[in-house]
Amino acid sequence: MTSGRRGLAPRKQPRQVRAELTRQRILDAAAHIFEEYGYAAGTTNRIAERARVSIGSLYQYYPNKDAILVELVTRHLEAGEASVARYLAEGLPESLEGILRVFVRAAVENHVADPQLLRVMAEEAPRAPELLAKVNAYEEERVRYGRELLERHPEVRVTDTEAAARLLVTTVELVVHKICSAPVPLETGRLEDELVAMLHRYLTGGAAVSRGAGSG
Missing domain, CATH: 1.10.357.10 (Tetracycline Repressor, domain 2)
Structure with a gap:
């Protein structure tokens, strides 16, 4: 596995209800993707698609799938x-x-x-x-x-x-x-x-x- 040097902390800490709901949607989607495809094939593109957010929006919250x-x-x-x-x-x-x-x-x-x-x-x-x-x-x-x-x-x-x-x-x-x-x-x-x-x-x-x- 990769080390923590790539940055594992979330980039954005939600301060509004809508932002927190988006973060939870990303996490829930990631859980389903990792469970369905495994970690190697559980790409951020698949997570974003399942969460119904753009890949750019996902990266506003998490720098990579390791952080997720x-x-x-x-x-x-x-x-x-x-x-x-x-x-x-x-x-x-x-x-x-x-x-x-x-x-x-x-x-x-x-x-x-x-x-x-x-x-x-x-x-x-x-x-x-x-x-x-x-x-x-x-x-x-x-x-x-x-x-x-x-x-x-x-x-x-x-x-x-x-x-x-x-x-x-x-x-x-x-x-x-x-x-x-x-x-x-x-x-x-x-x-x-x-x-x-x-x-x-x-x-x-x-x-x-x-x-x-x-x-x-």
Whole structure:
């Protein structure tokens, strides 16, 4: 992939409703184009045509398709944060199983809509320093929060909570992404149940959990 030297920041920050709607239309069109054609064939001309804007208008907002993909990755991260925040606002369950289910479900919900686009974002997104810094900051915040949860929950039996938190965050992200973007994905309820059971056994030393608790 290209580096961040070509310029990945949006050129124009919309200040009016119409401009913001145009930007969103470009991003939505790009998501469909990358999902349909892949990143290499997902040209800015195709994106502009799908968004019903001129190529000149597109370049007023984004200097190249790398910048558009970076913005889509950022939007994906922000959607994940918002999903977790909604669950936290409702209050976490008391049981460790319930807590794990909340975070696994939030991850699944953030991955099921556009699996092909997620594959493009994970495998073909520009490895720009600013994007990597944003992803790393997002992961570090989740690790910090996970470590605090593990340290104070009475069901947890692992002693190295720093390592456990990193394994927890990484496992949820990678497993959910890999399975949701697979050609034949696992049904989301089964994915949630099995992943929660696996993580619960690791954190508690083998205690069983109920299946399908609170599954939608």
